Amino acid sequence: GQNIDQPTEMTATEGAIVQINCTYQTSGFNGLFWYQQHAGEAPTFLSYNVLDGLEEKGRFSSFLSRSKGYSYLLLKELQMKDSASYLCAVLDSNYQLIWGAGTKLIIKP
Amino acid sequence: IAGITQAPTSQILAAGRRMTLRCTQDMRHNAMYWYRQDLGLGLRLIHYSNTAGTTGKGEVPDGYSVSRANTDDFPLTLASAVPSQTSVYFCASSDTSSGGETQYFGPGTRLLVL
Secondary structure, eight states, X not given: OOXXXXXXXXXXXXXXXXXXXXXXXXXXXXXXXXXXEOTTSOOEEEEEEOSSEEEEETTEEEEEETTTTEEEEXXXXXXXXXXXXXXXXXXXXXXXXEEOOOEEEEEEO | OOSEEEEOSEEEEOTTOOEEXXXXXXXXXXXXXXXXXXXXXXXXXXXXXXXXXXXXEOSSOTTEEEOOSSSSBOOEEESSOOGGGOEEEEEXXXXXXXXXXXXXXXXXXXXXXX
């Protein structure tokens, strides 16, 4: 079966750095997405990786290793507004997105 | 409007009743999707449409139907609601015809079936 694993919850301090991991086992791979979802709101797109390596976008970076079935989202200089759930999703061989359950990130002052 | 809109925002529905959730996008995206999101679970695909006039079943299609008469609208119908259909429903769209796989989401409909 297809499976996306990410931690249920993480806590970090304002101004610090946090890394959210995602491992996947899917039928085929056509890219990996990270989305941010604030409580009660819709998911919003953060990043897309299809090749191995690090993609940097401001305070957020996303890394992919296809051979290890692994990705992480790195958030730097954490702000209170970064408190949200972070969703990892893989585009499978049928070009359908398979979603992880999300990681709830709690930022403390 | 810009992006995707959904209606209603929230709804309480008696079991056995019929309900249509509406979704409209103005980005001229060819592909549209319906997901449900339940606590502790990832988003699960209900139905999708790759282009106007075509639809497909996702992971959890039972009890739901969709239609895609035109590019902009993609309504989701619950023929006879059951309590297990209590969830948050998100509509999304993407421009796969130009190689874009990123999905953009509407604000969601919160449905409670009693």
